[in-house]
Amino acid sequence: MLKNKFFLTGLFLLIAIVLYYTAFDGGSSSAVDGLEVSVNPETYRQQIDEKRTEKDQFLRTNTESPIPDKAGFKGLTYFLPDPAYRVVARLEPFADKTQKLVVSMSDGSEDVYEKFAHAVFSLNGEACRLLVVKLGSTYSILFRDGTSGKDTYGGGRYIELDPAQLSDNHAIIDFNTAYNPYCAYNPTYACPLPPAENKLSIAVKAGEKYITHE
Known part of the structure; x- marks a missing residue:
């Protein structure tokens, strides 16, 4: 069984970098700890939509796509892009840099990841x-x-952080x-x-939704 840890890492980091350098309103942007935090909403939404179109094309045509029926693939479904779901978080790093996390995989196996930090932020007033x-x-x-398990994949979703925004x-x-793992679309993949502790009580109506793609 194939293991899907953080799939499309390079693709999504490239997307994040493109968004970082193209979506800001240079005349009014602000910064926190050297990070640009303000975006031009119209430009930002356009960039998000463009990258989603690119991802659909990848899933429809690339041999590494997990979609079994590529010919019948109509595209993923998403919440509308909303800059309110782009937040600045305060990091609480671990004093012990060697701490590890044993992560359960969807096939019953386990993998080990480094604990980097806790991210603390406010979202929807929570x-x-x-x-x-x-x-x-x-x-x-x-x-x-x-x-999760309603509008989005029950097994959870992932977000990859752009190092330029850390x-x-x-x-x-x-x-x-936020995106679904490969195992959401193909059971031959095993996903973390x-x-x-990473269960939010609020509904995060942003990112990728979930419908089956046979």
């Missing part, structure tokens, strides 16, 4: 705290929320880029399951 894990050079959040004390978390 205080939130999520664990950020690190695998190689990839910083990710595996999470569930109030939409500092020692803060990170930009963009829930509009979110740790229990």
